[in-house]
Amino acid sequence: MIDNKISQTKVIIGGVNKGEPNFDYYMRELAQLSAANNMEVVGRVDQNLERLVAATYFGSGKVAEIGTLAQESGATHLVLNDELSPTQIRNLERETKLHVVDRTELILEIFSNRAKTKQAKLQVALARLQYELPRLHTAENSGLDQQRGSGTGGSGGGGLANRGSGETKLELNRRTLGKQIAMIKEELQEISRSEATRRKERNESALPQVALVGYTNAGKSTTMNxxxxxxGQGEDHEKKAKKQVFEKDMLFATLDTSVRRIDLASNFSFLLSDTVGFISKLPHKLVESFKATLQEVRDADLLIHVVDVSDENHKEMVETTNAVLKELGVLETPTIIAYNKADETVREYPSMDGDDLFYSAKDEQSMQLLSQLITKKLFADYQVRTLRLPLTAGKDLAYLHAKAEILTEDYTSDGVTVEARLSPTDQKRLESFTVNVQE
Ligand SMILES: Nc1nc2c(ncn2[C@@H]2O[C@H](COP(=O)(O)OP(=O)(O)OP(=O)(O)O)[C@@H](O)[C@H]2O)c(=O)[nH]1
Ligand SMILES: [Mg+2]
Structure with missing residues (x-):
């Protein structure tokens, strides 16, 4: 969070409740999102309506009320809980004299401020251009949209139609945006291709892949660390420190995916990835453009769904995460539900509730239990097999030493008998040497 209160933009948050059971929760999220964008929430307006008012989102009485509230509170921006049409934004800006930011734009703005790597920056830029493209004529009209994107500033008001610039300029702008979109897509594909190569190299030993997923600020990065x-036994302090990922008490601290290798026991290793967190109504285009970053989630053999159980809204957070996982097509991936921050609750931890884990990412015993769970899930299909390798199979023996957990080894004059724990892939690979499979 940014401490400097003086520089904060004063905002009113607002939403139309169409009878959604989670409405209040969405509004609290909206307040948090505003805070994450360096905005100070000075008022909140809700209205119960069966459907949105096509022209102005709120009904006319509410719009007038917002205008008054803005004058009293000194707010310059109105942050709304839904994605609005360009017309709604234009009308509301004209009538309230406030700079209107809808939920999608707010999320895009936070993402753009947080993006550090080239890939993340391009992905956000793409989502942003796609959001702006159908809204271009608003920019033609009001001039307000030139300020849009800064998040702060914005004098409000305005919105006078200025159609003098005509159709041609609009067309030109559309074409320019269209070209920019195409260029970014190409650049992203390029990055994606080299990423894919790196991913393949990194995992040529076919290590199982585990991905941390969950609502933003749940503690995914802390769990990884x-x-x-x-x-990271055997590694010195400096090396360990270098592997750590960024963790912080703020929304969307992580935007990029980090992958690290974890070596649990002899040859029991897996790749662990930490990635961007989710929030309700995450713009579809954003999820779409972050698909490359979320590739690790899509490839994972096991997901660890981290939940901040100390948050009173954790049930909604689980639903939100599941909705995004569904969009990514990974609902069927085996998953450990890991209720984190149990230290902030009255629950005993680490403990199990059926298959679910209650833990604290800051507690060593919790990490031991989590690693046991991962092992159990990940290596459920592993089998202890006895292999008889002739002297000519030196390469296969070397492979076993490098990749598998060897339990016993017995050398004779014509070869070696090895008892090893094998992955499904290796079971197939070494099928011809197998003399016994342990149940
Ligand atoms: N009390 C407590 N705090 C925790 C625990 N785990 C994480 N936190 C805190 O929660 C905040 C968020 O942690 P992160 O690990 O950055 O969360 P994240 O899920 O990676 O969040 P994003 O990257 O923003 O999606 C940090 O301030 C952590 O110190 C825990 O077990 N107990
Ligand atoms: Mg994180």
């Missing part, structure tokens, strides 16, 4: 801390 604790696992790294605990299982």
């Amino acid at each position: 604790s696992l790294l801390q605990l299982f």
Whole structure:
């Protein structure tokens, strides 16, 4: 969070409740999103309506009320809970004299401020251009949209139609945006291709892949760091520190995916990835353009769905995350539900409730239990097999030593008998040497 209150933009948050059971929760999220965007929430307006008013989103009485509230509170911006049409934004800006920011734009803005790597920046830029494209004529008309994107500033008011610039300029702008979109897409594809190569190289040993997923600020990065801390034995302090990922008490601290190798026991290793967190009504275009970043989630053999159980809205957060996981097509991936921050609750931890884990990412015992769960889930299909390798199979023996957990090894004059724990892939690969499979 940014401490400097003086520079904060004063905003009123607002939403139309069409009878959604989670409405209040969405509004609180909206307040948090505003705060994350360096905005100070000075008022909130809700209206119950069966459907949105096509022209102005709110009904006319509410619009007038907002105008008054803005004058009293000194607000310059109106932040709304839904994605609005360009016309609604234009009309509301004219009538309230406020700069209107809808939920989609707010999320896009936070993402753009947080993006650090080239890939993240391009992905946000793409989502943003796609959001702006159908709204271009608003920019023609009001001039307000030139300020849009800064998040702060904005004098409000305005919105006088200025059609003098004519159709041609609009067409030109559309074409320019269209070209920019195409260029960004191409650049992203390029990055994606080299990423894919790197991913393949990184995982040529076919290590199982585990991905941390969940609502933003749930503690995914902290969980990753604790696992790294605990299982980076043998590594010196400096090396461990270098592997750590960024964790912070703020929305969307992580925008990029980090992948680290975790070595649990002898040859029991997996790749762990930490990635962007989710929030309700995450703009579809944003999820779409972050698909490359979320590739690790899509490839994962196991998901660890981290939930901040100390948050009273954690049930809604689980639903939100599941909705995004559905959009990514990974609802069927085996998942451990990991209720984090149990230290902030009265629950005993670490503990299990059926298959679910209650833990704290800051507690070593919790990490031990989590790693056991991962092992159990990940290696459920592993089998202990006895293999008889002739002397000529030196390469296969070397492979076993490098990739598998060897339990016993017995050398004779014509070869070697090995008892090893094998992954499904290796079971197939070494099928011809197998003399016994342990149940
Ligand atoms: N009390 C408590 N705080 C925790 C625990 N785990 C994480 N936190 C705190 O929660 C905040 C968010 O942690 P992160 O690990 O950055 O969360 P994240 O899920 O990676 O969040 P994003 O990257 O923003 O999606 C940080 O301030 C952590 O210190 C925990 O077990 N107990
Ligand atoms: Mg994070």
